[in-house]
Amino acid sequence: MEAKTIAIFGGDKRFLFCGGSLAQAGCNVLMFGFDQFKTTEHPLKEKLTLTNDCDLLTKADCVILPPQPIDADGCVAAPLNSKPLHLNQKIAEIIKNKKIFAGFEYVLKEHVPQLAQSDITDYPALEEFAVLNAVPSAEGAIGVAIENFEGTLHGAKCLVCGYGRIGKVLAADLSSLHAKVTVSARKPTDLALITAFGHTAIETSAIANGCDYDIIFNTIPRLIFDERTLKKTNPAALIIDLASKPGGVDFKAARKLNIDTIHALSLPGKTAPRAAGEIIATTILNCLNTQI
């Protein structure tokens, strides 16, 4: 099989590692929107082409965009570029027949109508991607807890709300650091599985009756900690919300009640950019291989 040429168009530090992984897997990698980054420092500098010359995009077999939606001005997130990175009409014309990997597909199509018919994969929404991201997300949450909780995780009463992918890995991590772990879920089989893995199980609905924990990790993307529930929550607790915006906590009410909260967003990108970048590369390579 001939080597694929992959264009990375925008993105943060993770995408440098993503590009590195793709290059290591034998792809030619073109990186747009990284003019602030000195390739000379990169261990894979010979395999990555950093450029902002959009004509080179024609060479690409597929294009990777960052997971964030395009902004109101039609710009792609590109914090490592000196200037905003426009996904303008010319570029849209070039890439519209290529395989595109991007987050928030619907927003992309809306802002760049030329792409309406394109073959776009919403990679952050893929199950495999989410499972792989559970590890750096859980570790990031552990890091946030260690830094912000005044006691030790060892012996701390922890509640993990939700037993999805992150909940599973996070509960296992906390438990192995000798925290006392309770996990909430709704389905009876999840409650049984929580017990089988050695944690204490409670029904998510029971949280509203009050909860006495030292640290509460929320992974459920809907309002679990509303004002009423917060009033029944141990005021000395630290609440770490891992759910994406708007999150599962009424932060205003929490502030009023003097409960410490942290909205820990985009953890893998922040605490483990290399891992996060490698996971993007793995997911995309798996997509490409399956489709061939």
Added chain:
Amino acid sequence: MEAKTIAIFGGDKRFLFCGGSLAQAGCNVLMFGFDQFKTTEHPLKEKLTLTNDCDLLTKADCVILPPQPIDADGCVAAPLNSKPLHLNQKIAEIIKNKKIFAGFEYVLKEHVPQLAQSDITDYPALEEFAVLNAVPSAEGAIGVAIENFEGTLHGAKCLVCGYGRIGKVLAADLSSLHAKVTVSARKPTDLALITAFGHTAIETSAIANGCDYDIIFNTIPRLIFDERTLKKTNPAALIIDLASKPGGVDFKAARKLNIDTIHALSLPGKTAPRAAGEIIATTILNCLNTQI
């Protein structure tokens, strides 16, 4: 709520513990088919009524039968009774309007046509039951491995085939005893989850290409280790098959190839009858509560 009267009709040692748990939960428990068991020894003897007087069955709100199918003579498994325990026509008439818990429902209905219209719950087939049983099953498998493997689990290369309920708990147990654990699965998300939990993941189909492990645990209920695969398997391996009959191993071929195999059936009942009995009680109590 008034106390429920529950009849246990047949079953092995597990059902003594099941009866104990039900009594402890406030039920009146009638136990049929246990005349070899001396109640005097049972810590809950005052709460259990051991009897073989079938007229008492009329008092029961519901009836629990063992998970095994009724045999060709219409008898229920009752190893703790001095005589075979018939589920005869008279009894069928008494219980046909009660809630019945039994395994292998279809067989039951076939052998006791009077029950064809009854409200029968196939409790061993319930997801919750299966998840709860994963813990004693996995521990039993660990016990079998310790007893039969000449080395230690610590450092042993172990393969767990299948990442269902038992596979998940077993892989975690082995890993925490410092075995080197590889798990096989088919779905990409399961493979990602296996990695997230710290194990090595392989596709189940790859097992046929040969496998070099010290201990192989099979949990998949179809023929994985046929003669061809066995020929590519490390001949010094110990294969422990946890799948119910006929199991996942061609035992005849294994014997010919001098590969040690163990078909470890009904593990929870054997190595942890109390746990197994409590799980039956929990499952049935949950069913009754949900239905009220």
Added chain:
Amino acid sequence: MEAKTIAIFGGDKRFLFCGGSLAQAGCNVLMFGFDQFKTTEHPLKEKLTLTNDCDLLTKADCVILPPQPIDADGCVAAPLNSKPLHLNQKIAEIIKNKKIFAGFEYVLKEHVPQLAQSDITDYPALEEFAVLNAVPSAEGAIGVAIENFEGTLHGAKCLVCGYGRIGKVLAADLSSLHAKVTVSARKPTDLALITAFGHTAIETSAIANGCDYDIIFNTIPRLIFDERTLKKTNPAALIIDLASKPGGVDFKAARKLNIDTIHALSLPGKTAPRAAGEIIATTILNCLNTQI
């Protein structure tokens, strides 16, 4: 037994928690050197007396000083006080016949000659104190690694130099987060114990032959990573030195070689002040009880 009166003279945030624990254990606690702290916020405010009136010291049965040595001006570390906290002659006269808990005993006696005959316990040097501190120290190290390492601990090749108290707990923590853990030690029985706990063991002297790890944690208080060893170390490694000053790494040479290093000092106090304070309280209460 009558309630003991304990004076805490100086110290950081940890000592607020230490005071809280002592109060909860039934002691009267006088805290000197905390005038910047608003007692009203403290959950135990009624049990703690914050004061800078040294005459009150006469009431104390024993006096706790912070673990750091007295500085050249005769001042005790007191970051929560508005002014430097002198241990002047008058105070020395008051406390010289009391039981004193302090770090760096020899320095204390040198600077405050009146105390030369006093009954001083160097509590940070007590074995029990060191073992209890291993947990928050190891967790702090995990936190530092999560924050600074670009990959995940999961799957990272980690070296822990030294298998003392912190090494033991840290290696177990890392391993349970699915890092690949190698531990160095000198004694054959330690090497065997490292293996028994599921880690890979190497002799400390072998580190000088070069080491290929992603993260290196040093706990040995002598120069392990000198320039020669650093030259044979994976330049992409992150070295976290947990040994107290001057530490086990030639930081200057590391900078020259472009190897990332972090000298993570006083971890428990920083990342887990409550745990650290409770440990001081536990240690001191155990000392007082044993001596009665």
Added chain:
Amino acid sequence: MEAKTIAIFGGDKRFLFCGGSLAQAGCNVLMFGFDQFKTTEHPLKEKLTLTNDCDLLTKADCVILPPQPIDADGCVAAPLNSKPLHLNQKIAEIIKNKKIFAGFEYVLKEHVPQLAQSDITDYPALEEFAVLNAVPSAEGAIGVAIENFEGTLHGAKCLVCGYGRIGKVLAADLSSLHAKVTVSARKPTDLALITAFGHTAIETSAIANGCDYDIIFNTIPRLIFDERTLKKTNPAALIIDLASKPGGVDFKAARKLNIDTIHALSLPGKTAPRAAGEIIATTILNCLNTQI
């Protein structure tokens, strides 16, 4: 270095594996007292010489005897030999100037006076040997518990008496299988270490005040569970005594009180003969290398 010739004189199945390991390490291995074993089955058959011709002993650089003492008739334990294996005068003459590895040195010297001046290493008494054996011993204890306890280890209240080598590994194993683990010790630093590893710590002396556990593992080689203590012990508990004879339990009193006890002796040899044999080989090779 020229290949060493090592004679194994007696011993059970472990010594077949021990011989195999020594052969694999490049030694010539002569095995005396295994005439019931068919070498043809042994994977290392070409490297092992099975013989009962004592003249060959002259070729040996060193001689390994089993850990058990020589019996009253001057015989060495040799369960895999068709006849008793005498260590007679002729043999004693041959080996008296060689390096000898044996257990219970004093007994050996007493029964075979010719060896009084010999260079004998009591290898089962070596610290390294004991630490390495802790892993198979702890696993064996886990196996015994799984087989004999009617519930699951998961959730069981377990007491480990003693925090020596086996206690450390056993407590970690139990805890990782989700048992609720309490460990007893005498020294304050051990109690702190027990806590640091996430277990509950109690003083050994407190056991006599009564103990409410599901499973009790004793590793302390003195009478801990005397009649008085047993009377205060949960009668439903299972006591597994891992201490060598006479053990730490008054077994007669336990029987009278109807408490289940198991004296689990020589576990590594029984449940993990290969591991046990490899450990003997490792220990002896380390001794030989250090001494050269």
